[in-house]
Amino acid sequence: MGMTRQEKRALVMGLAFAAPWIIGFVLFVAYPVAASLYYSFTEFTGLDITGFVGFGNYIEMLTRDELFHKSLYNTLYYLSLAVPLGFIVALCLAMLLNLKIREVSIYRTCVYIPNIIPAFAASFVWLWLLNPEYGLVNLVLEQVGIWGPGWVSDPRWSKFSIVLMAQWGAGGSAMIFLASLQDVPRSLYEVAELDGASAWRKFRYITLPMISPVILFHVIMALFGAFQVFTPAYIMTAGGPANSTLFYVLYLYRNAFNYGKMGYASAMAWLLFILALVTTLIVMKTSARFVYYQGEER
Amino acid sequence: MRNHFRGKFLVVLVTAAMLVSLAGAVLAKEQVTFWTNHSGEPDRSTLESIVTKFNESQDKYEVEMTVVPGSETDVAKLMTAVAAGTGPDVYLIDRFTTAQRAVAGALTDLTPFIERAGWKPQDEYLPFAITESTWAGKVYSLPFDTDTxxxxxxxxxxxxxxxxxxxxxxxxxxxxxxxxxxxxxxxxxxxxxxxxxxxxxxxxxxxxxxxxxxxxxxxxxxxxxxxxxxxxxxxxxxxxxxxxxxxxxxxxxxxxxxxxxxxxxxxxxxxxxxxxxxxxxxxxxxxxxxxxxxxxxxxxxxxxxxxxAGGWAMALPRGAKNPDGGFEFARFAAGPVGQEIYTRETSHLPTIKALVDRTDLLADPRHEFFLAGLPFAKSRPAVPxxxxxxxxxxxxxxxxxxxxxxxxxxxxxxxxxxxxxxxxxx
Amino acid sequence: MAQTAPEARRRARVRSMRRKEIRTQILGRVVLIAMSVIFLVPIAWMISTSFKEAHQVMAYPPIWIPWPFAWENYETAVKAIPFLLYLRNTLIICASTIIGTLISSTLVGYSLAKIPWRGRNALLILILSTMMLPFPVTMIPLFVTFGKLGWINTFKPLIIPAFLGSPFYIFLLRQFFMTIPGELSDAARIDGASELGIFGRIILPLSRPVLAVIALFQFLGAWNDFLGPLIYLHSDKKYTLAIGLQMYRTTNYVQWELLMAASTLVVLPILILFFFAQRTFIEGIAITGIKG
Missing domain, CATH: 3.40.190.10 (Periplasmic binding protein-like II)
Structure with missing residues (x-):
C-alpha cells in the first residue's frame, strides 16, 4: 500500500506492543460483548432464551418503563454533580499533598485510608456523620444557624449525600494527580518565580497544562464511574428512599439477577454503552484544544 | 525356600491389593456437592453436622459442603455456575425465590424424584412452606427451616x-x-x-x-x-x-x-x-x-x-451432576432428622408438621411463641x-x-x- | 552601587517568597490535619469496635473507647476462618496480578503513546469502550468462556486477564507516556536502539511514580475484590480474605466485633505498606531533574 518502510515498521511494532490487549480482547472480551448484544434483542432469563423480541426491549425501556427513566435521571443527576466536584476535591487534595511539609507522608496515608477500609465500615460511619439528629455534619451546621436536612433519609437529598460520600474516596484520584504533579519539572516553576509570577499564574500556565493529559484521564474515568455508579446505593440505600438512589446500573443489576430479565438488562447496558461512547468521543474531541502533550509526535 | 517365600508373599500382596480395590469399588461413595450461603454460626456448623450425619447414615453418597457467602438475593454465583454447568448438586435457596428461579430455568423439577420415591411432601410439610416450594404444580425445592x-x-x-x-x-x-x-x-x-x-x-x-x-x-x-x-x-x-x-x-x-x-x-x-x-x-x-x-x-x-413466614429450602440446580444423590441428601436434610437437628441447634423453626409441637427442641422458651404462630402463618405469594x-x-x-x-x-x-x-x- | 539595587530587589523578592512559602505551609498543614481527622474517623471506629464486647457494639450513644479491651476478639476472629490460608491465597493473586498488569499495560500503553502507527487512536477508543459495558451483562458469557477452558475453581480467571492488559491502567500509562518528551526516544532511535530498548531503558525508568501508583491500585483491587473470587472459586480452600470476611455475617445479624477485628488485621498491613510505598512518589523523577 502507500506506506513507507518506516510506517510499516511502526505498524508492526505498534501491533506487537499492543498484542497482550488484542489477545485478551479476542479471548475474553469479544464473545461476551457480542453475546450481550444478541441477548439485548431477546427475552433471556440468564439461562434460557425464551423468545426473540427484536427491538422490543429497547422500545419498552424508552417508551413505557417509568423506573428506567427515573434511574437514568438519577444517574445523570449524580454524574453532573459527582464529576466536577470529584475533580476539584481530588486536585486540591493532590496540591496540598504536594506541599513541601516534613510530615506529609502521614497526611497522604490518612487521606488514602478510606480507599483501604472495607465499605461496610465506611458506610456505618457515614450514616452516623450524616444523621440528621445526632450527626456531626448537622451539629456543625446548627452552630451557624442552618437546620441541616435528613441527608440520606430524605429523597430530595439522598443523591447529593452519595455524591458527598464519594468525595471520601478522593484520595485515590489524588494519588494519580500527585504522581503527575511530581512529574512537572521544578525548573519551570523556578523560572516563573524569578519572573515574579503569582501562584495563580503558575497554576494556570504551568501546572494545569503540564498535568492536562492526566486530567483528561481523570475526567473520562470519572464519567465512566458515574455512569456506572452502583456500590453505595447497593450497600447503603438499596435504591431508596422512594427510588431516589435507584441508579441505572443498580436497576440493571436487579433486572439481570433479581427479576430474571437478563435480556432487558442487556438492552439497558447497550444503551448506556452508546451514551458513554458518545460522551467520551465529545470529551476526546474537545480535549484536543486543552490537553497539552509535551511528547506529542507531530 | 526364599523364592517360595517370595512367591507366597507376592500372592498375598496381590490378593490383598485386589481385595482393597474391590472394597474400594463397593465403598467408593459418589460425590454430592452442597452449597449454602449460611456463613455465620451456629447455622454453618449445624449444617455441617447434618452433612456428617447423612454421610454416616448410608454408604452410597458422600456430601461435601461449601459455604458461598453473600446475601440471599445475590444469586450471581449460582446463575453463572449453572450457566457454565459447574453448579452444585444441592443449593440452599431462599424459599420465597423458588418460583422465580424455576421460571428462570435454574432449578431441577423434583416431581419425578418424588414420584419415584412414592412420597407425598404435601402430607409432610406445613401448607405455606410446600406452597412456596411449588410452581405450576411442580415441586422445585424441599422446605427447610422457617421464621415468623x-x-x-x-x-x-x-x-x-x-x-x-x-x-x-x-x-x-x-x-x-x-x-x-x-x-x-x-x-x-x-x-x-x-x-x-x-x-x-x-x-x-x-x-x-x-x-x-x-x-x-x-x-x-x-x-x-x-x-x-x-x-x-x-x-x-x-x-x-x-x-x-x-x-x-x-x-x-x-x-x-x-x-x-x-x-x-x-x-x-x-x-x-x-x-x-x-x-x-x-x-x-x-x-x-x-x-x-x-x-x-x-x-x-x-x-x-x-x-x-419466610425461610429456606433445599433445591437441585439445573445440571446437577448427581441429581439422585442430591435428592437423597435434600430429602434427608429437609426431612425429620435434618430439621430436628437444625431446630435444636439453631432455634430456627421447622417446616415439618411432625415437629411443630416439639417445644422441647427450642433453646429459649420465648421461641415457643413463634412456633405457635406456624399453623396460621401466611407466606408471600409464590409467584415468579x-x-x-x-x-x-x-x-x-x-x-x-x-x-x-x-x-x-x-x-x-x-x-x-x-x-x-x-x-x-x- | 548600580548593581546592588537589582541585587537587593532580588533578595527582597526571595525573602517575600520564603514568607509566602511559610504561610502556605502553615495554612496547608491546618487544612491537611482537618482533612486527616475526617478521613480517620472510619478506621478509628473500626479499631474501636474490634476491641468491644458484643453487648457494647450496639450501645447508644456509641462507645469510642471500650474498656477493658476485648483482645480475645482477635483470637476468635482468626480461628473462625482459615486466616493464614486465605491470606496466602490473596497474596498469590495480588502478586501475580501486579506483575501481569505492570508488564502488559505498560507495553500496550507504550504502543498507544510512543509508536506512531496508524490506527492507534482507534485502538484507544476501542480499549476505552470495553469499559463502558456494565459487568452484570457480560458476566455470564465470560464465565461460560472460563468454564470451557476448565478454569473454574482455579486462580486463572483472576490472574491471567491481568497479563492481557487492563483498560484503566493502559489509558493511565498512555497519558503519562504522552508527557515524556519525544526527543528522548527519537535520539535513541537514531542511535539505533530497538523499541524494546527505548521502552525498557528510557520510558520505564522515567515512569516510576506512576508504576508505583498502578502497583498500589492493583494490589488493593485484588486484595478487596469480592465478586471475582466469589463467582470463580468453588472450593472454600481457595477463598480469599475478602470472602473470608463475609463469614462473620449470619443470616440475620453480623458479629461486628469479630468482623472488625478481622478487618483491622486485613487493613493494617496495607496501611503500613502504603506509608512506605508513597515515598516512591516523593522520590520521583522530578527531583533528579532528568525530565523536561
Missing part, C-alpha cells in the same frame, strides 16, 4: 408511662394510642424516643397489609390484589403516622440506625418493633440485660392473629415475580409515607407494573 414475626416491646418503657407491661396493644387503634404515649419529644421536631416506627425491622408492607386483613394475591385467578382496600388502608395508616410525627423527623431519627450496626430497640430509642424470631438470639448477645415482651402483631378487629413485587411494594410505601403518592395510586401503580410481568410467565 411478632411485636417486641420494652417492658420498662411501658411501666414508665403507666402502661401495663403485661397488656400490650392488640388492635391497630390500641397500638396507635400506645405509640403516642410511649413517644418522648425533645422539641416539636425532635424525639428522644418513638413508640414504634411501623416500617422498621420486619414492619414490611406485607406485615401491615395482612394485619389490616388484606390479601396480596388471588391464587385461583392468578391476579395480584395489592390494591385490596384493606391494604390501601394499611398504607394510609402508615401515611398518617408519618404525617403525625413528621416524616423528616421520623426518618432522620430512624437513619441513626440505618446500618445494621445499631439497634434502636436495644438502645431504647423505640419502645416497640416488629421483628422475627431470630431477634431473640440477637438480643441475647447484644442486649443481655433487656427486659422485653413478645406479643402478636396488632391487627384490625376481627382479623385474628397474624404473622408471616416475587422479587419485583417486593421492590415495587417497598418503593410504593416510600412514596406514600413521603406524601408523593396517595395509597390508592401507589398500589394501583404496583399492579400496573407487576401484573404484566407475571402474565408473561403464566
Amino acid at each position: 414475626r411478632a411485636l417486641y416491646y420494652r417492658k420498662p418503657d411501658f411501666t414508665e408511662v403507666g402502661l401495663d407491661p403485661e397488656a400490650p396493644p392488640a388492635t391497630i387503634d390500641e397500638l396507635t394510642q400506645v405509640m403516642d404515649k410511649l413517644t418522648k419529644r425533645i422539641t416539636e421536631r425532635r424525639f428522644d424516643r418513638l413508640g414504634l416506627i411501623p416500617w422498621m425491622g420486619q414492619g414490611w408492607h406485607y406485615t401491615w397489609g395482612w394485619a389490616f386483613g388484606g390479601e396480596f394475591y388471588d391464587v385461583a385467578n392468578q391476579q395480584l390484589t395489592v390494591n385490596d382496600p384493606a391494604i390501601v388502608e394499611s398504607f394510609a395508616w402508615q401515611a398518617d403516622v408519618a404525617d403525625k410525627y413528621g416524616i423528616a423527623a421520623i426518618q432522620g431519627f430512624a437513619s441513626a440506625f440505618g446500618s445494621e450496626a445499631q439497634d434502636p430497640f436495644i438502645a431504647g430509642k423505640v419502645s416497640m418493633i416488629i421483628d422475627g424470631d431470630w431477634k431473640i438470639a440477637g438480643l441475647k448477645i447484644f442486649g443481655p440485660e433487656l427486659d422485653y415482651g413478645i406479643t402478636n402483631i396488632p391487627t384490625k378487629p376481627g382479623v385474628g392473629p397474624v404473622t408471616w 415475580v416475587g422479587a419485583l413485587l417486593w421492590d415495587e411494594l417497598t418503593a410504593a410505601r416510600d412514596y406514600v409515607i413521603n406524601g408523593d403518592k396517595t395509597p390508592q395510586q401507589a398500589l394501583d401503580d404496583v399492579i400496573d407494573r407487576v401484573q404484566s410481568e407475571l402474565d408473561k410467565n403464566l
Whole structure:
C-alpha cells in the first residue's frame, strides 16, 4: 500500500506492543460483548432464551418503563454533580499533598485510608456523620444557624449525600494527580518565580497544562464511574428512599439477577454503552484544544 | 525356600491389593456437592453436622459442603455456575425465590424424584412452606427451616408511662394510642424516643397489609390484589403516622440506625418493633440485660392473629451432576432428622408438621411463641415475580409515607407494573 | 552601587517568597490535619469496635473507647476462618496480578503513546469502550468462556486477564507516556536502539511514580475484590480474605466485633505498606531533574 518502510515498521511494532490487549480482547472480551448484544434483542432469563423480541426491549425501556427513566435521571443527576466536584476535591487534595511539609507522608496515608477500609465500615460511619439528629455534619451546621436536612433519609437529598460520600474516596484520584504533579519539572516553576509570577499564574500556565493529559484521564474515568455508579446505593440505600438512589446500573443489576430479565438488562447496558461512547468521543474531541502533550509526535 | 517365600508373599500382596480395590469399588461413595450461603454460626456448623450425619447414615453418597457467602438475593454465583454447568448438586435457596428461579430455568423439577420415591411432601410439610416450594404444580425445592414475626416491646418503657407491661396493644387503634404515649419529644421536631416506627425491622408492607386483613394475591385467578382496600388502608395508616410525627423527623431519627450496626430497640430509642424470631438470639448477645415482651402483631378487629413466614429450602440446580444423590441428601436434610437437628441447634423453626409441637427442641422458651404462630402463618405469594413485587411494594410505601403518592395510586401503580410481568410467565 | 539595587530587589523578592512559602505551609498543614481527622474517623471506629464486647457494639450513644479491651476478639476472629490460608491465597493473586498488569499495560500503553502507527487512536477508543459495558451483562458469557477452558475453581480467571492488559491502567500509562518528551526516544532511535530498548531503558525508568501508583491500585483491587473470587472459586480452600470476611455475617445479624477485628488485621498491613510505598512518589523523577 502507500506506506513507507518506516510506517510499516511502526505498524508492526505498534501491533506487537499492543498484542497482550488484542489477545485478551479476542479471548475474553469479544464473545461476551457480542453475546450481550444478541441477548439485548431477546427475552433471556440468564439461562434460557425464551423468545426473540427484536427491538422490543429497547422500545419498552424508552417508551413505557417509568423506573428506567427515573434511574437514568438519577444517574445523570449524580454524574453532573459527582464529576466536577470529584475533580476539584481530588486536585486540591493532590496540591496540598504536594506541599513541601516534613510530615506529609502521614497526611497522604490518612487521606488514602478510606480507599483501604472495607465499605461496610465506611458506610456505618457515614450514616452516623450524616444523621440528621445526632450527626456531626448537622451539629456543625446548627452552630451557624442552618437546620441541616435528613441527608440520606430524605429523597430530595439522598443523591447529593452519595455524591458527598464519594468525595471520601478522593484520595485515590489524588494519588494519580500527585504522581503527575511530581512529574512537572521544578525548573519551570523556578523560572516563573524569578519572573515574579503569582501562584495563580503558575497554576494556570504551568501546572494545569503540564498535568492536562492526566486530567483528561481523570475526567473520562470519572464519567465512566458515574455512569456506572452502583456500590453505595447497593450497600447503603438499596435504591431508596422512594427510588431516589435507584441508579441505572443498580436497576440493571436487579433486572439481570433479581427479576430474571437478563435480556432487558442487556438492552439497558447497550444503551448506556452508546451514551458513554458518545460522551467520551465529545470529551476526546474537545480535549484536543486543552490537553497539552509535551511528547506529542507531530 | 526364599523364592517360595517370595512367591507366597507376592500372592498375598496381590490378593490383598485386589481385595482393597474391590472394597474400594463397593465403598467408593459418589460425590454430592452442597452449597449454602449460611456463613455465620451456629447455622454453618449445624449444617455441617447434618452433612456428617447423612454421610454416616448410608454408604452410597458422600456430601461435601461449601459455604458461598453473600446475601440471599445475590444469586450471581449460582446463575453463572449453572450457566457454565459447574453448579452444585444441592443449593440452599431462599424459599420465597423458588418460583422465580424455576421460571428462570435454574432449578431441577423434583416431581419425578418424588414420584419415584412414592412420597407425598404435601402430607409432610406445613401448607405455606410446600406452597412456596411449588410452581405450576411442580415441586422445585424441599422446605427447610422457617421464621415468623411478632411485636417486641420494652417492658420498662411501658411501666414508665403507666402502661401495663403485661397488656400490650392488640388492635391497630390500641397500638396507635400506645405509640403516642410511649413517644418522648425533645422539641416539636425532635424525639428522644418513638413508640414504634411501623416500617422498621420486619414492619414490611406485607406485615401491615395482612394485619389490616388484606390479601396480596388471588391464587385461583392468578391476579395480584395489592390494591385490596384493606391494604390501601394499611398504607394510609402508615401515611398518617408519618404525617403525625413528621416524616423528616421520623426518618432522620430512624437513619441513626440505618446500618445494621445499631439497634434502636436495644438502645431504647423505640419502645416497640416488629421483628422475627431470630431477634431473640440477637438480643441475647447484644442486649443481655433487656427486659422485653413478645406479643402478636396488632391487627384490625376481627382479623385474628397474624404473622408471616419466610425461610429456606433445599433445591437441585439445573445440571446437577448427581441429581439422585442430591435428592437423597435434600430429602434427608429437609426431612425429620435434618430439621430436628437444625431446630435444636439453631432455634430456627421447622417446616415439618411432625415437629411443630416439639417445644422441647427450642433453646429459649420465648421461641415457643413463634412456633405457635406456624399453623396460621401466611407466606408471600409464590409467584415468579416475587422479587419485583417486593421492590415495587417497598418503593410504593416510600412514596406514600413521603406524601408523593396517595395509597390508592401507589398500589394501583404496583399492579400496573407487576401484573404484566407475571402474565408473561403464566 | 548600580548593581546592588537589582541585587537587593532580588533578595527582597526571595525573602517575600520564603514568607509566602511559610504561610502556605502553615495554612496547608491546618487544612491537611482537618482533612486527616475526617478521613480517620472510619478506621478509628473500626479499631474501636474490634476491641468491644458484643453487648457494647450496639450501645447508644456509641462507645469510642471500650474498656477493658476485648483482645480475645482477635483470637476468635482468626480461628473462625482459615486466616493464614486465605491470606496466602490473596497474596498469590495480588502478586501475580501486579506483575501481569505492570508488564502488559505498560507495553500496550507504550504502543498507544510512543509508536506512531496508524490506527492507534482507534485502538484507544476501542480499549476505552470495553469499559463502558456494565459487568452484570457480560458476566455470564465470560464465565461460560472460563468454564470451557476448565478454569473454574482455579486462580486463572483472576490472574491471567491481568497479563492481557487492563483498560484503566493502559489509558493511565498512555497519558503519562504522552508527557515524556519525544526527543528522548527519537535520539535513541537514531542511535539505533530497538523499541524494546527505548521502552525498557528510557520510558520505564522515567515512569516510576506512576508504576508505583498502578502497583498500589492493583494490589488493593485484588486484595478487596469480592465478586471475582466469589463467582470463580468453588472450593472454600481457595477463598480469599475478602470472602473470608463475609463469614462473620449470619443470616440475620453480623458479629461486628469479630468482623472488625478481622478487618483491622486485613487493613493494617496495607496501611503500613502504603506509608512506605508513597515515598516512591516523593522520590520521583522530578527531583533528579532528568525530565523536561
